[in-house]
Amino acid sequence: MKYRVDGLQLRCVDSFKYLGSTIFVDGSLDKEITSRIQKASQALGRLRLEACASDRLGWRSLTSRATAAFEEDRRRRLAAARDRRHRAASTSVQNTNFQCNTCGRLCASSFGLQSHMRRHR
Numbered sequence: 069m070k071y072r073v074d075g076l077q078l079r080c081v082d083s084f085k086y087l088g089s090t091i092f093v094d095g096s097l098d099k100e101i102t103s104r105i106q107k108a109s110q111a112l113g114r115l116r117l118e119a120c121a122s123d124r125l126g127w128r129s130l131t132s133r134a135t136a137a138f139e140e141d142r143r144r145r146l147a148a149a150r151d152r153r154h155r156a157a158s159t160s161v162q163n164t165n166f167q168c169n170t171c172g173r174l175c176a177s178s179f180g181l182q183s184h185m186r187r188h189r
């Protein structure tokens with residue numbers, strides 16, 4: 069199947085980046101997990117890794133912590149980006165009657181307010 073956007077034909081790919089994650093056509097996570105472990109390992113530095121590689125248990129613990137730290141950082145960045153988007157959206161809806169009774173957030177529409185209210189359930 070061929071798709072076009074503004075006259076440009078889109079290329080068929082097996083994977084693509086979306087919000088910092090790699091999405092694969094078969095829905096598998098193995099390559100994404102491997103990629104994250106590699107990024108975390110790179111962040112630790114080559115010398116430290118080589119020293120730890122001989123100590124398998126230590127290496128495993130180290131990569132596990134590094135992966136967790138990487139994932140925590142990734143989630144924090146995504147949350148910050150989401151907050152920025154929400155703040156930008158809420159400042160653009162100053163004049164609205166759709167305000168949350170719980171937290172005071174302004175929404176652009178009734179639908180938006182209903183969607184927002186789900187987080188207070």
Ligand SMILES: [Zn+2]
Nearest residue numbers: 168170171173
């Ligand atoms: Zn609210």
